[in-house]
Amino acid sequence: MSPLRVGIVGTGVISRAYLGHLDNHGRDGGLALTAVADLDPERAAKAAAGRPGVHVRTPEELYAADDVDVVLNLTIPAAHTEVAHAAIAAGKHVYNEKPLALDRAAGAEVLAAARTAGVRVGCAPDTVLGSGVQTARAAVAAGHIGRPVAATAFFTTPGHEVWHSDPEFYYRPGGGPLFDMGPYYLTALVHLLGPVTAVTGAASRPTDRRTIGSGPRAGHTFSVEVDTHVTGVLTHASGALTTLLMSFDTHAAHLPRIEVHGTGGSLSVPDPNGFDGPVALHAAGTGEWRQLPPTHGYRVAGRGTGLADLAAALAAGTAHRASGDLALHVLDTMQALLESAATGRRVEIRTECAVPDLVPGLVG
Known part of the structure; x- marks a missing residue:
């Protein structure tokens, strides 16, 4: 082509x-x-x-x-x-x-x-098309953890101003830990557990100002316009429940990126901000974690893999995986979490999306 x-x-x-x-x-x-x-x-x-x-x-x-x-x-x-x-x-x-x-x-x-x-x-994100999330998804689809019932997803950092020389946009509408990093986690969770139907959320903004920590503008302070600690529970159409935490207010933590738990075991999923990483299975009754070999996903992956997937889909006349429909569903879920946090009420998700096709084996 x-x-x-x-x-x-x-x-x-x-x-x-x-x-x-x-x-x-x-x-x-x-x-x-x-x-x-x-x-x-x-x-x-x-x-x-x-x-x-x-x-x-x-x-x-x-x-x-x-x-x-x-x-x-x-x-x-x-x-x-x-x-x-x-x-x-x-x-x-x-x-x-x-x-x-x-x-x-x-x-x-x-x-x-x-x-x-x-x-x-x-x-974006297209990181979910790499061997990390795709191998984990294949393991869930194969029934290695039985019926999925729950997941946890944690992103914790003290904030991007620690390393970024121009971090202000991370603290304006469209930023914050939820809108900045949430798409990686929520997109992975849709791949693993299916679309979200409702959320219950809570959020906070511990400080109204931040200080740039590196680069030529180090020491400069700026205002914070968004919540910087967001947590909640997602209800998936499959019935599984996800506990989510996205924070720019955590200086240290020993929390997994994503874990999926089912009736027959648990699965450790690598950082969804990367394309690969170890996937580990703890099958019920085994008493130990076992690392799974990569089985699915784009072998040679980087920012732009989703665009290459779109190009291939256009040529074949098929659906592309990093789709606007999926991105809108993730956006809807993030907005609903903040609405729930503001009102104290459970919020139904308005959008639907098809779960993208699993990448067939290791491609490329």
């Missing part, structure tokens, strides 16, 4: 990971980078440097370009929907960094616009 031609809008920190994957595995994965754009032209020029055939354009020029088939939207969360709508209006497919949008209504509008235009929407 001809490579899907990619134009990147937003060449900040996360673009480095995507650019590295495209450099090493782009054409093998059916992708060809042709253009980059950023509000800072110098930053865009740095991204294009040393990459033959990659043009520096304004965002408007990139949307209109004949050599761009899909817009890879790596802007900050507050700009995700604006860029997605511009790309769709130009007849381009779009692949967003997470989250899909700042709220479910805006996310639904992006998907509706794409359906009208006849283009596709993909969205």
Whole structure:
């Protein structure tokens, strides 16, 4: 198949990971980078440097370009929907960094616009397509833990200002531990246990200001506009219950990333912010954990694997796995958790999504 031609809008920190994957595995994965754009032209020029055939354009020029088939939207969360709508209006497919949008209504509008235009929407995270979560999912599907009944999911850190030189956007709408890291965990949980039907949540914001800890702006303080400690219980359509904790207020913890518990055993799932990692099974009655060999997922995976999966799906006429529908369901679940925290009531999830197909064996 001809490579899907990619134009990147937003060449900040996360673009480095995507650019590295495209450099090493782009054409093998059916992708060809042709253009980059950023509000800072110098930053865009740095991204294009040393990459033959990659043009520096304004965002408007990139949307209109004949050599761009899909817009890879790596802007900050507050700009995700604006860029997605511009790309769709130009007849381009779009692949967003997470989250899909700042709220479910805006996310639904992006998907509706794409359906009208006849283009596709993909969205990170694609880490769940690596051998870690896919091997764990295959083990659950094979019945190795019996019927799944519960899961735990924990993300704990003191906050991104410890290491990031420009961390303010993590503490504005679209950020916080839930919207920043929650998509990795919630997307993995949908793969493992199916969609969510209702949530009960609680949240807090222990401090209204944070201090940058590294880089040229170290010592600078800024305001916190979102809750930084979010916890809750998710009810899945399968009947399984997940206990979730997402925190920027935890300095140290001995908590698993994700564990899934069933009637016949327990499964330890690796960090969903990575593509691989050990999957361990504790079958009932064995008294020990046993590491499982990788069995499913993309072997050569990195940021952009979901975009390559979209390219392959377009060529085959099948559904892509890192889909807009899944991203909207995750967004709906996150928003519902915050609504539940604010009201003290259980909140029903409004959206539905199909569980993406399991990656068939080890691919690539």
